[in-house]
Amino acid sequence: MDEPVKKNKRPQGRPFNRNRAKPHAAARAVPEPEKPGLAVRKAAAKVLSAVVDKRTSLDGMFDAKGGNPAILGLDEADRGLARALVTTALRHRRRLGVILDSLLKTPLPDGARSLEHILMIGAVQILYLDVPDHAAVDLAVEHASSDPRTRRFSNLVNALLRRIGREREDLLAGIADAPVLPDWFRSRLVEQYGPITAAAIEASQLAPSAIDLTVKSDPDGWARKLGGRVLPTGSVRLPSDAGAIPKLEGFEAGDWWVQDAAASIPARLFGDIKGLKIVDLCAAPGGKTAQLVAAGAEVTALDQSASRLTRLRENLSRLGLAAETRQSNMMDFVPETLFDGALLDAPCSSTGTCRRHPDVPWIKDEADIETLADLQERLLRKALSLVRSGGIVVFSNCSIDKREGEIVVERVLAADPSVSLLPADRMLLPALSEAFTAEGTIRTTPDMIAADGASPGGVDGFFAAVLRRNA
Structure with missing residues (x-):
C-alpha cells in the first residue's frame, strides 16, 4: 500500500510571508578590507607594468597632477615606498629575471606579465629592501589571489618567494656577474667605450644616485x-x-x-x-x-x-x-x-x-x-x-x-x-x-x-x- 503523502511543515518561528523582501546583496556580502600594505604593492606592480609593457615614464606615473590613479590614491609615505619598490625592481630587473627563470621548472605562461610583475615586486622586497620575508610573501600571495588573471598561480607565488627567502645568499651570489642593462644598451656601451669601461658603467647603475x-x-x-x-x-x-x-x-x-x-x-x-x-x-x-x-x-x-x-x-x-x-x-x-x-x-x-x-x-x-x-x-x-x-x-x-x-x-x-x-x-x-x-x-x-x-x-x-x- 502506498505511503501517505506527508505535508510540508513550515519552520517554527516567524509566520511565512511570500512578500517579505529579500536582503540586499550588499548586506549579505560585505567585502573585507584590504590587508595593510597591499594597496602599495598593487600600485607598484601597475607602475612596473606601465614602464616595462607600455614604455611609460616613471616620473610621469608619479606626477602629482597627472600620475597613475593608483599612486595618487596613496599617502605620501606609501608613495615613497611604491617608488622605492619600482625603482629597485627596474634597477635589478634583468638579474631578477635570471633568478626567477632558475627557480621555475617551466617558463611562465604566455600572457603572464601580471604574474611576473607581482613576483618581481615580491622578490625585490626579500632580496634588496628592508621588508620581512613573511610580509613580502603574504602580500604577494594576497595580491595574486585578488587578481583573476593570476589567482590560479597564488600557490606558485607562495612557493617561489619562500624559496627566494631561504636561498637568498646563494641566489645573489649566482647573479653577481649577470647583465644589468638590456642588450641594446649594453652593446652600444661596449661599441663606444670598450668592454672595461662599459662594464664599469653597467655596474654603476646598481647604485642609487647621490644628491x-x-x-x-x-x-x-x-x-x-x-x-x-x-x-x-x-x-x-x-x-x-x-x-x-x-x-x-x-x-x-x-x-x-x-x-x-x-x-x-x-x-x-x-x-x-x-x-x-x-x-x-x-x-x-x-x-x-x-x-x-x-x-x-x-x-x-x-x-x-x-x-x-x-x-x-x-x-x-x-x-x-x-x-x-x-x-x-x-x-x-x-x-x-x-x-x-x-x-x-x-x-x-x-x-x-x-x-x-x-x-x-x-x-x-x-x-x-x-x-x-x-x-x-x-x-x-x-x-x-x-x-x-x-x-x-x-x-x-x-x-x-x-x-x-x-x-x-x-x-x-x-x-x-x-x-x-x-x-x-x-x-x-x-x-x-x-x-x-x-x-x-x-x-x-x-x-x-x-x-x-x-x-x-x-x-x-x-x-x-x-x-x-x-x-
Whole structure:
C-alpha cells in the first residue's frame, strides 16, 4: 500500500510571508578590507607594468597632477615606498629575471606579465629592501589571489618567494656577474667605450644616485655645515642620510640648489661671463639659469612649456635671482639682438641618468637615440644663429651615447665652416681631468668620482662642447 503523502511543515518561528523582501546583496556580502600594505604593492606592480609593457615614464606615473590613479590614491609615505619598490625592481630587473627563470621548472605562461610583475615586486622586497620575508610573501600571495588573471598561480607565488627567502645568499651570489642593462644598451656601451669601461658603467647603475648641490659661494663651508664633501666640479655632495632637502640649512635662504655635479659643468664652460648677454635655451627647471645669473650674466631663459617656466621662476625666486623668461619653441625664437652666448642643454635620451631614472633603459631604444640626435643637430644649428659673430654656444645633454654628443658636433662642424670647436678650458675643472676628451670636449660617465667613506660615488653621464660662431 502506498505511503501517505506527508505535508510540508513550515519552520517554527516567524509566520511565512511570500512578500517579505529579500536582503540586499550588499548586506549579505560585505567585502573585507584590504590587508595593510597591499594597496602599495598593487600600485607598484601597475607602475612596473606601465614602464616595462607600455614604455611609460616613471616620473610621469608619479606626477602629482597627472600620475597613475593608483599612486595618487596613496599617502605620501606609501608613495615613497611604491617608488622605492619600482625603482629597485627596474634597477635589478634583468638579474631578477635570471633568478626567477632558475627557480621555475617551466617558463611562465604566455600572457603572464601580471604574474611576473607581482613576483618581481615580491622578490625585490626579500632580496634588496628592508621588508620581512613573511610580509613580502603574504602580500604577494594576497595580491595574486585578488587578481583573476593570476589567482590560479597564488600557490606558485607562495612557493617561489619562500624559496627566494631561504636561498637568498646563494641566489645573489649566482647573479653577481649577470647583465644589468638590456642588450641594446649594453652593446652600444661596449661599441663606444670598450668592454672595461662599459662594464664599469653597467655596474654603476646598481647604485642609487647621490644628491649634489650647487652653492652660490663657499663650497667648503657648506660641505662642513651639511656633513658633505666638495667634488671636483665644485659641487657639494650630501651624505646619504642627509634628510629632507627643504629642511636643510640654506634651503629657505636660497644659498644653494640641487643639481647633479655633471649637470653643473656646461654653465661653467663659459668662463667669465660678467655683464654678457646669455640665452639659456630649454632652460627649465632652471639650475643652469641660476648658475649663469649667479656668475653675473644678463640671462634670458627660454622654454616652450608654460608650467615648466612657472617652476623656473619659482626656483629663481627662492634663490633671490632674476632672469628674463620667455615662453617659446626655440626653433621659432627670433631675438631683438643677437646674444654673446647661448647654452643649449638639448632634449636627449637621458641614458646618462639611469642611476636616478632606472626606467630609461626600458622605455628608450636605438630608434629614439637616432631621432633625438637628429633633433639635437637642428637645435644646435639654431642656437648658433642666435649668437653674434665671435659668440659661443655651449652644447650639452645627459646622454651617454656618443651619437647624441660627439657625432652631433662633428656633423655641425663638417657642414658649417663658419663654426669652430673651442677646446674646453681644463683650468675651469682642474680636478676632473678624466672628463676631458682629446678633442677638447667634456664626457662624464656614471662610474666617475669614487665613493669616499660614507659619501657615495658616481655622477650623471654628460656631454658638453664649446662652439664659436666665427662669422
